[in-house]
Amino acid sequence: MRNLNYFFSSIMAIALLFIGCKPGTNGSDGGALASSAAEKVYVAPGEQDEFYAFLSGGYSGNLTVYGLPSGRMFKEIPVFSQFPTSGYGYSEETKPMLNTSHGFIPWDDLHHPDISQTNGELDGRWIFVNGNNTPRIARISLSTFETEEIIEIPNSGGNHSSAFITENTEYVIAGTRFAVPVPQRDMPINEYKGNFKGALSFISVDPESGRLDLKFQVMMPGFNYDLSRPGRGKSHGWHFFSTYNTEEANSLMEVNSSQNDKDFIAAINWKKIEDYVNNGGGTKMATNYAHNVYDEHTHSGTSTMKKEVLTVDPTEVPGAVFFLPTPKSPHGCDVDPSGEYIIGAGKLSADITVHSFTKMLEAIEAEKFDGEAYGIPILKFEDVMTGQVKSGGLGPLHTEFDSNGNAYTTFFISSEVVKWKLGTWEVVDRKPTFYSVGHLMIPGGNSRNPFGKYLVAMNKITKDRYLPTGPEMEHSAQIYDISGEKMELIYDFPTHGEPHYAAGCPADLLRANSKKIYRLDENKHPYAVTSPDQARVERNGNEVHVYMSTIRSHFTPDNIEGVKVGDKVYFHITNHEQDFDVPHGFSILGQNTSEILIMPGQTKTSVWEPKQVGVWPFYCTDFCSALHQEMQGYVRVSPANANMDLSWSLGE
Amino acid sequence: MKKASILMIIGPLFLLGLYFFPLWNIMLGAPQYPEPLGINIHIDGLQGVNEFDIQNIDGLNHYIGMKTLPKPEDMWEFSVFPLIIGVMVILGVLIGFLGFFKVVSPNWFIGWFVVMSILGILGMYDFNAWMVDYGTNLDPNAIMKLANPDGTPMTYKPPLFGHAKMLNFDVTSLPATGAWMMFTGMMLILIAFLWGRKMWKPKKQEVLQTANS
The missing domain is CATH 2.60.40.420 (Cupredoxins -  blue copper proteins)
Structure with missing residues (x-):
């Protein structure tokens, strides 16, 4: 009897061992993966994130500050919108910051942040952002995390290919998305073609104070200037703008401005135009725009109306402006860390077009033009194009880079991020996003020195990612670990407003400079x-x-x-x-x-x-x-x- | 004796450190002060470890009815202590020189040491008395009047030496650089005395010793 008991309990024990073991093995497999992703994003209580991320708030009009890799939000910085939390735009001191030539405007649509750079590397002094609706550029201090300056952009409409800085923060560049009559006047809309203009504004930045000054505007043909990037390294001194609606349609644009097989990337040699302007070139034009400055010591903003702007006719500066044909209404226009490759993402195509800066210079040198548009030479597609990425995705939008020669492009329609190699144009990896990604951000990804550890994908559609909160939901963002050959999705977090672009930098760049108090004896x-x-x-x-x-x-x-x-x-x-x-x-x-x-x-x-x-x-x-x-x-x-x-x- | 006298000359000079470095340091950490507030006690006044610490400590102390921390002009000690230290340094160096030329015996060294020790103890006594007053002589209309478990009013005298828990604050009071320099200097003088006594041979003894050998 005793032996029998012993026998049965042994069997029971073995059975339990198996029962206990089998799911255990499965569980530890899944658990190990899950826990490694969890460990990557886990910032223990009391510890701090490795990177700051500044996500635009889109229609919130503000800029939000997050930590990477935790995805925790630290602050919302009011820029273009009144903000009852701090009284920004409500206090007497900050009301002038929202003044424009159209009066007090309590809101704007903030799209693209860009951190100041020195020699093409992030220097962490300021962050610049654009207001899309009533065209404005703002400068935010990265020691106080407060908006210090807002300058209105005259002759512009839909300030979208903005606010991108040159590699020594010489200029903040602000291009108009919507062509408009310049100067504004009462005229029939259907006389757009040939009459409307596309102003590209070059706003100088004082290297000490950061003060902005609208130095000149290049009056381009009335295309839609969508996004832009500075040249860097060898291409420093140039700036590249993607365009759409080269058809110059003025109605049912989704059809009528998608007719041309190729639109352009406009290459602007701003150094050349700067020389021209410094030597007395350009035409002064009467206008009216607000320049609002906040002083940290008076704790007050002042608004000044400026009455004049210097305009430049690009055809007057030979060799300064060229068009690079680029397929399918290019949206993103991104320059790799070396400054050699200009990536045009035709948003209606499957492929990504890569132009070579060297080839572009050679074609210009050889004057191999394929006609002109409004007096601006058009280069031959075959002469400037150096590669095409056969992505297999659909709807490429934006590209950022790591420091190992890889590029990462978002695809809105196929909802994914695709990693590919610069030079060979081969696709290395692809990972889905949730859902319909717009911009992506790699800290320093728009500089000579990217920090290729994390990639943040900012999505336009949220659907089922979080607990439902009625018809209106926050947007979703994903964090990918890109330190390995393959990208790994490690986190998913909601973002405030509608983040378009973002900028990020190592926490060490800002942490020590962050102000703790204002000195009363300096008030x-x-x-x-x-x-x-x-x-x-x-x-x-x-x-x-x-x-x-x-x-x-x-x-x-x-x-x-x-x-x-x-x-x-x-x-x-x-x-x-x-x-x-x-x-x-x-x-x-x-x-x-x-x-x-x-x-x-x-x-x-x-x-x-x-x-x-x-x-x-x-x-x-x-x-x-x-x-x-x-x-x-x-x-x-x-x-x-x-x-x-x-x-x-x-x-x- | 010459070497011992040189030590006696060097020793008092260490006290000059008190003019540049704090004598004592009190740090106050709390849950909401992960970076603690701190007071550096110099012989000529109090200074915050960080610029606004004194103001912030006063701001907190007003809740429990403590007086504000004294400014240099509020306490005679802050004008007298630097004078005393100066006089003692000059005296010490002088004794060292006189020892060097064998004008005075090493007993003068220990004499200086004893006087300095007495002054130091008096200084500590005075410092402690100030802290007792500061921590117990509270505004009767204080915002927060707290009692000990036995019903007596709670007082807030910081420890003279070591750590104490006071409400939400961890208070640590320790000698600082100036005190350690003074301590080093005094040890040098003690060594100077012991060493010098061994080597001290008055002229008469020298003669005797020569005779004996």
């Missing part, structure tokens, strides 16, 4: 109070100026009387903290604007126009300290005709 705001005993309230007609200071956990003053219905009350609030990450906020009941968030050492102004008699509370909107709830105060509002003098106090 030059005209309404700043640098010590609480300067806090006061002044009346100037029906304007009331409150000079207020904050420190954990009170406002000085926190009781104000003598305000009347019909007054316009300006709260100028200076945050006296000099401690990292201790902002204070402000809002008052009945305000027709957003709250403001004031960083340590900063001054911001919030306006309130009280419409009702009463005693109205204000409070700190940022949970600043253990006594944040007590950080509050009152303003007494008397009738318009009351005989009340201003008075203010704290702790009385």
Whole structure:
């Protein structure tokens, strides 16, 4: 009996061993793969990401900051859109940043970020972005992560082949997508052809301050200038623009501007045009555009209207502009790290066309032209084309590079990323995206020195990737590990707004320069109070100026009387903290604007126009300290005709 | 004796470090201060380890009713200590020179050492007394009035030496570079004394020894 028991329990044990083993083997296979992807993107609590990624927000008008490989979002930087979170575009100091020749515009469509470069390598000083709708270029500081400058682009419509910088950040380049009458005038739309112009703007960047100046505009034929890239290395001094609608159609464009078998990549020798302009070339043209600058020390933006722009007729500068025929309405126009290859992605084709810069120069030298368009020489396709990638995909859009001679192209229609070799044009690998990828980004992928470790694919369609959130969803992005021969999908994360392009760089490039506080002793705001005993309230007609200071956990003053219905009350609030990450906020009941968030050492102004008699509370909107709830105060509002003098106090 | 005297000349010079480096350092770390706040105590005043640390410590301390940290002009110590150190350095170097020329015996070395030690202990006593006052003499209208488990009001005297947990803060108080330099200098002087005593032969003894041999 005992033996029998022993026998059965042995069998049971063996059976259990098998049962336990078999799924275990399977599980560890799947688990090992899954865990290796998980380990690649896992940034343990308290640790930091290896790369910063700046994703455009598209129609959010803002720029978002993410970490790679974690996909965690760190910040949304307001650029072209009002942003109640910080009060950007609502505070008196930041309203001028959104001024244009069309007045105050609280929004734009932000597409393409580009990080400043020195000698073709990322230098991490600024990031430039474009506003597509009401053409504008913005410069964002990468020490404060704040928008420092916005310049409007006149004579442009749909500022899309922007904001791309040359390899020493000499220029930010902004090309128009929509051709428009220049100067704008009342004329029939169907007289577009031959009359509309495509302005390509060259905005110089001051090497010290980063200040922007619209130096000249090249007035090109009325094609649609879609995307652009600077030459680098040997091709430095040139800039390449993809075009579509060389048909110059003005209606039902999806058909009418897809008729030509080939459109162009426009090659612009900007050095040559710069020389021409520096020697007095070009025509000054009356115009009107806004130039808005934010000063870190006055904590204030100012808007100046500029009245003149220098235009250049490209036919007046021989040897400066050429057209490279490129099949099927090219969208992406990307230049490899060496500067030799110009990649045109015909968005309606299966193939990718690669032009050679060397061949282009030879053809120009030999004057082997195939006619001209509006006086601009057209090179022969066969003379400039050096290779075609037979991708097997459909709808190529954008290409980025690693540092090992590989290119990575997104395919919108076939929804995939294809890796191929520069020079041999052979396809090495392909991986699906989810779904319908637009741009991709490899940190430094638009420079001489790419960091080919991660690739971020930014998709246009989300569908089933996340828990459903109704008809409107965030877009999806994928992260691929591209350090090996084959790409590996390692992460999937939602993005804010509609990221078009992105720019990325090693965290070490920015981390040490990121500002922690603004120094109170450098605060030059005209309404700043640098010590609480300067806090006061002044009346100037029906304007009331409150000079207020904050420190954990009170406002000085926190009781104000003598305000009347019909007054316009300006709260100028200076945050006296000099401690990292201790902002204070402000809002008052009945305000027709957003709250403001004031960083340590900063001054911001919030306006309130009280419409009702009463005693109205204000409070700190940022949970600043253990006594944040007590950080509050009152303003007494008397009738318009009351005989009340201003008075203010704290702790009385 | 010459070598011992040279040590006696060099030793006091180490005290000059107190004019350049902090004597003591107090660091305050907390969950929300992963990069701790810190006070460097110099003989002529307090300095933040990072530029705004003093201001930020005062800002936090106002919750529990502590006085703001003293400015140099608020405490006589910050003007007297540099003078005392200066006088002691000059005296020490002078004694060293006199020893070199055999004008004074090594007993003067140990004499200087004893005086300096007494002054040091008095300084520590004074420092501790200030911290007791600073940590216990609190504003009766403080925002946060906390009590110990036995019901007595909680006080916040930082440790003179070592680590203490005070509310959410880990406070560590340790001698800093200036103190270590002073310590090194004093050890040199102690060695100078012991060494010099061994080699010290007054003229009379020398004669006797010659005679004996």
